[in-house]
Amino acid sequence: xxxxxxxxxxxxxxxxxxxxxxxxxxxxxxxxxxxxxxxxxxxxxxxxxxxxxxxxxxxxxxxxxxxxxxxxxxxxxxxxxxxxxxxxxxxxxxxxxxxxxxxxxxxxxxxxxxxxxxxxxxxxxxxxxxxxxxxxxxxxxxxxxxxxxxxxxxxxxxxxxxxxxxxxxxxxxxxxxxxxxxxxxxxxxxxxxxxxxxxxxxxxxxxxxxxxxxxxxxxxxxxxxxxxxxxxxxxxxxxxxxxxxxxxxxxxxxxxxxxxxxxxxxxxxxxxxxxxxxxxxxxxxxxxxxxxxxxxxxxxxxxxxxxxxxxxxxxxxxxxxxxxxxxxxxxxxxxxxxxxxxxxxxxxxxxxxxxxxxxxxxxxxxxxxxxxxxxxxxxxxxxxxxxxxxxxxxxxxxxxxxxxxxxxxxxxxxxxxxxxxxxxxxxxxxxxxxxxxxxxxxxxxxxxxxxxxxxxxxxxxxxxxxxxxxx
Amino acid sequence: xxxxxxxxxxxxxxxxxxxxxxxxxxxxxxxxxxxxxxxxxxxxxxxxxxxxxxxxxxxxxxxxxxxxxxxxxxxxxxxxxxxxxxxxxxxxxxxxxxxxxxxxxxxxxxxxxxxxxxxxxxxxxxxxxxxxxxxxxxxxxxxxxxxxxxxxxxxxxxxxxxxxxxxxxxxxxxxxxxxx
Numbered sequence: 001x002x003x004x005x006x007x008x009x010x011x012x013x014x015x016x017x018x019x020x021x022x023x024x025x026x027x028x029x030x031x032x033x034x035x036x037x038x039x040x041x042x043x044x045x046x047x048x049x050x051x052x053x054x055x056x057x058x059x060x061x062x063x064x065x066x067x068x069x070x071x072x073x074x075x076x077x078x079x080x081x082x083x084x085x086x087x088x089x090x091x092x093x094x095x096x097x098x099x100x101x102x103x104x105x106x107x108x109x110x111x112x113x114x115x116x117x118x119x120x121x122x123x124x125x126x127x128x129x130x131x132x133x134x135x136x137x138x139x140x141x142x143x144x145x146x147x148x149x150x151x152x153x154x155x156x157x158x159x160x161x162x163x164x165x166x167x168x169x170x171x172x173x174x175x176x177x178x179x180x181x182x183x184x185x186x187x188x189x190x191x192x193x194x195x196x197x198x199x200x201x202x203x204x205x206x207x208x209x210x211x212x213x214x215x216x217x218x219x220x221x222x223x224x225x226x227x228x229x230x231x232x233x234x235x236x237x238x239x240x241x242x243x244x245x246x247x248x249x250x251x252x253x254x255x256x257x258x259x260x261x262x263x264x265x266x267x268x269x270x271x272x273x274x275x276x277x278x279x280x281x282x283x284x285x286x287x288x289x290x291x292x293x294x295x296x297x298x299x300x301x302x303x304x305x306x307x308x309x310x311x312x313x314x315x316x317x318x319x320x321x322x323x324x325x326x327x328x329x330x331x332x333x334x335x336x337x338x339x340x341x342x343x344x345x346x347x348x349x350x351x352x353x354x355x356x357x358x359x360x361x362x363x364x365x366x367x368x369x370x371x372x373x374x375x376x377x378x379x380x381x382x383x384x385x386x387x388x389x390x391x392x393x394x395x396x397x398x399x400x401x402x403x404x405x406x407x408x409x410x411x412x413x414x415x416x417x418x419x420x421x422x423x424x425x426x427x428x429x430x431x432x433x434x435x436x437x438x439x440x441x442x443x444x445x446x447x448x449x450x451x452x453x454x455x456x457x458x459x460x461x462x463x464x465x466x467x468x469x470x471x
Numbered sequence: 472x473x474x475x476x477x478x479x480x481x482x483x484x485x486x487x488x489x490x491x492x493x494x495x496x497x498x499x500x501x502x503x504x505x506x507x508x509x510x511x512x513x514x515x516x517x518x519x520x521x522x523x524x525x526x527x528x529x530x531x532x533x534x535x536x537x538x539x540x541x542x543x544x545x546x547x548x549x550x551x552x553x554x555x556x557x558x559x560x561x562x563x564x565x566x567x568x569x570x571x572x573x574x575x576x577x578x579x580x581x582x583x584x585x586x587x588x589x590x591x592x593x594x595x596x597x598x599x600x601x602x603x604x605x606x607x608x609x610x611x612x613x614x615x616x617x618x619x620x621x622x623x624x625x626x627x628x629x630x631x632x633x634x635x636x637x638x639x640x641x642x643x644x645x646x647x648x649x650x651x
Contacts, residue, residue: 020501025618028511028615028616029615029616032615032616035534124594154546154550160555161555161649162550162551162554162555163549163550164549164551164557164559165551165569165570166551166559166562166566168572170573171572173571174572174573174577175572175576177575177576178576178580178581180578181580181583182579182580182583184585185584185587186583189580189587189590193511193512193614196614197511197614197615200610200612200613200614200615201610201615208509212598212599216591216596216598216599217598217599217600217601218596218614219509219601219603219604219609219613220509220510220511220521220613220614221507221508221594222507222508222509222510222514222518222520222521223507223518223521223523223526224594224596225510225512225513225514225518225527226515226518226523226526227527227528227590227593227594228513228590228591228594229513229515230529231586231587231590232527232530233581233587234528234529234582235576235583235586235587237581238532238536238582238583238586239579239582239583241575241579242576242579243584245572245576245579246574249572251575252572253476258544287617296605319514338629340569361623379490380575415589450511450512450513451512453511453512454513455618457486458487459488459512459514460489460515461488461489461492461516461568
C-alpha cells in the first residue's frame with residue numbers, strides 16, 4: 001500500500017512501506033516514563049475501577065459456583081453418561097490454548113529474532129499465566145473430590161499407592177505443572193531489570209521497598225546482563241518444545257482413547273495450531289484496548305496488530321487443514337463409526353455448533369485476514385479476535401461433547417445440556433482472568449522497558465567503535 | 472579488608488553506550504581488571520570490553536536438565552516396575568515409551584529452574600544492598616538512561632587521586648567516589 005493512502009505517515013517506514021514497530025523520536029527516558037507512569041501514577045483510572053468491579057463480581061460468582069460444587073458435587077453440572085466431559089474440559093482446553101500464544105510470542109518469536117515481539121511479550125506472558133490459572137482450575141474441580149487433588153502427585157503415602165504413569169491424564173499433570181512453573185519463572189526473570197527501574201522511579205517508601213525486594217537488588221552490571229541474557233535465551237529454548245508438548249499431551253487425552261472422533265493422529269499438531277490461533281486472538285483482544293486506554297500506540301503500533309493478523313492467518317490455515325483431514329479420515333478410514341461421528345457432528349442435533357465454528361474459525365477470518373487494509377484496521381482486528389475466540393471455544397465443544405453424545409450403541413445415546421452452574425463457572429473464570437490481568441496492568445510494568453531501550457536508535461554504538469578503531 | 476572501611480570504587484557516568492564502551496576498552500588495555508560497566512539494558516560490547524566472555528549458565532542448565540531427565544525416568548521405572556506394579560491392558564511393566572512424556576516435562580522443568588536460579592546465584596543475587604546504591608546519580612539513572620564505568624578499589628592499580636584523574640580523561644559527565 002503506498003504511504004499516501006495511510007492516515008498516519010509518521011508511523012510508516014519510508015524505506016520499506018511497513019508500519020514501524022516503535023514510533024520515531026523516543027529516548028531512553030521517554031520509553032521508561034511511558035511505561036512506569038501507568039504503574040506509579042497514584043490515580044487509578046475510573047475505567048480500570050469499573051472493569052475491575054466487573055471482573056471482581058464475576059470472580060465472586062466463580063467462588064459461589066465452586067462452593068456449591070464442593071458442597072453438592074459435580075451433579076450440579078450438565079455432565080452425565082455418555083457425556084462425562086462437559087464444559088469443564090472444554091474450558092480447560094480453551095484456556096490452556098489461550099495461554100500458548102503468550103509463550104509463542106515470548107519464546108518462539110524471541111528465538112526467531114522477531115524484534116516486534118518485544119513490546120507485547122510481557123503482557124502476553126502475563127496472559128499465559130492467568131490463562132493457565134483458569135485452565136488448571138477445571139481438571140481440579142472436575143475430579144469429583146477436589147480436596148484430594150494432591151493424590152495426583154507422586155508422593156510417599158500411607159496407602160502405598162503410586163500414580164499410573166502410562167495414563168495421558170497423568171502426563172497432563174506433569175505437562176501443566178511444568179508449564180505453569182516455567183511460565184512464571186520466565187515472566188519473573190524477564191521482569192527483574194524492569195522492577196529495578198520501578199524501584200528507582202518510585203516515590204513512595206512502600207513502592208520503593210516492594211519493588212526493591214522484587215528486583216532482587218538488580219544493578220545492571222555488564223556481567224550480570226550477559227548471564228541474564230544467556231539464561232533468558234535458554235529459557236526461551238526450553239519453553240519452545242514445552243509449549244508444543246503441553247497441547248500435544250492434552251490432545252493425547254483424547255487421541256489415546258479409542259472413541260471415534262477422538263482417536264486420531266492429526267490431533268497433536270491440530271491442537272497446537274488451534275491453541276496458538278485462539279491465543280493470538282486473545283492477545284489482539286487485550287492489546288487493542290490496552291494501547292488505546294493507556295496511550296501506548298507509540299510502543300504497540302499498527303505493525304504489531306498487522307503481524308498478529310498474519311500469524312493468525314498462518315495458524316488458521318493449519319487449523320483448516322486439521323478440519324479437512326478429520327473429515328477426510330472419517331471417510332478414508334472406511335470405519336462406519338468414524339463416518340457416523342463425522343456425519344453426526346455436521347448434521348446431527350448439535351450440528352449448529354459445527355457450522356458456527358466453521359464460520360468463526362475459517363469462513364470469516366481466513367477470507368479477510370489476507371487483506372492488509374483489514375489487518376491494519378484496529379476495529380476490524382478487535383472484532384475478528386472475538387470471533388476467533390468464540391470459534392475456538394466451539395471447536396473444543398464440538399470435539400469434547402460432539403464426539404461422545406452419540407457413540408457406538410444407539411441405546412446408549414444421550415445429549416448434553418449445560419446447567420446454569422456450568423455457565424457460572426465459565427463466566428466466573430473469565431472474571432478471574434480480567435481481575436488478575438487488571439491487577440497486573442496496575443502494579444507491574446506491562447511492557448519490557450529494557451528490551452524497548454535496546455531497540456532505540458540511541459542504543460547503537462557503532463560510531464563509538466569506529467572512532468576507537470581509528471585511534 | 473581495609474578497603475571495605477572506605478572506598479568501594481570510582482564511578483564515572485556517561486550518556487551514551489558508545490562512550491562507555493570505548494572508555495571500558497581503554498581501561499582494560501591500560502591494565503585495569505577489577506572494574507564493571509552498568510547499563511540500563513544489555514550491552515554486549517561493554518561485557519566484551521571488560522573481558523567477560525564466558526559464563527556458567529549453559530553448563531548449569533545442562534546439568535539440571537540431565538538430572539531432571541534421569542531422575543524422573545528412573546522414578547517412573549521404580550514406581551511402575553517395583554513399587555506398585557499394575558497390569559494395564561497387558562502392557563509390560565517397563566513401558567518406557569509412556570514414561571518419556573513426564574521425563575521430558577521434568578527435563579524442561581529442572582533445566583529451566585536451573586537456568587533461572589543458576590543465573591541469579593552466579594550473579595550473586597538477591598543482594599538488596601550494594602555500595603553503588605549509595606551514589607545518588609546511580610540510583611537516579613542506572614536503570615533508565617545513564618551508563619556507568621566503575622573502577623573498583625580492589626584493583627591493585629587503584630589509587631584514589633590517580634584513578635580519578637584517569638577517569639576524567641574520558642570526559643565523563645561526572646566521577647564520584649563510592650563509599651561502602
